[in-house]
Amino acid sequence: MAFQPGVGYTFTASSQGETINVIQPWNAFPIYTPEPDPVFVCAPFKVHDIVEVPGNPDADPPTSSYVTYEICPGTVNNIMPQVYNTVTEEWEYLDDLTAGYKLILEFSSGVSWIAMRAGKDAASGDFPALTPDGTPDDPYPRIISQGSDPAGSDSDLFGFVTIAKVTEVGGGVYTIDQYVTGSLWGDRLKLGSLTAKYYYARI
């Protein structure tokens, strides 16, 4: 048996048998272009670069540790979602973040869920709302982080799509489970007084 050479693994074959040594886990979509000069490749809503920032107990006031993440821009119904920049303390468009931004993950029991939340515009009925209003219940698409799985949280007000899950392994190491890897088209369908349902297709 023979394997063609590639990125992330080595293969050896001898009279003693074959060995494949996976050095770098394969991914559903490429993270980096091939050698010799690998370049990070963004894909819509790809979560990457989880960084644990240590706290400083000697600071005045003392600071706690926190974990930041990056997410590549993507669209829903041709609309660019917003995400909360903790430096400016503003919701900013995913493709137009203020330099020096920090996106912070919310953890519970070592797990953080990244989701997209979107709702219908109360005035026009459009889904999702086409213009952000900046309120806590803004129906404009937002990328949020929370410590619980948003699945099952849909209401007449909001629909949620789980984008990724970040799990703390320990020692500053985190794993990413990516569930959505492309921009989305979505519809909101509501029957009478029943809770609205949200359906998405990936593009």
Added chain:
Amino acid sequence: MAVLIGDSVFYPTWGAFRRPIMTVDSFATVDSHNIEWNSGFRTTEGNGFVSRDPSFPYTGGPTLLLNPSLGTHFFLAGATSHIQMNQEEADELIGSVVTSATGSFTLTVDYLDGTGQDISSTTYSDPPLTIDKLTPF
């Protein structure tokens, strides 16, 4: 000419393929990628929606009612002119009992023939209150 699903309010994505079953009292409020029905029937099993032909950008839904031209025939409106409901699902309703405030009858295959099923011998009058295999909303 091809159309791009999602290109406008009349070409939603999943909404192009799924509908509840409407009756004489039903109407839909259609906004961009958001459709709300006031009343009708959903399937008791599954996600509540029936499948429809996605090639026709009609934003209503499969409607079961007395044929307004005749008044004595109950039918799936537009069943023969364009596919409002997946044929398999439409056939699934054959044998269902339709009950109104004044009477009931059992659906036969005639409800799909364009003119509708002759129910003049019954005391049924629109709107239906219950239909087997469906749940009103």
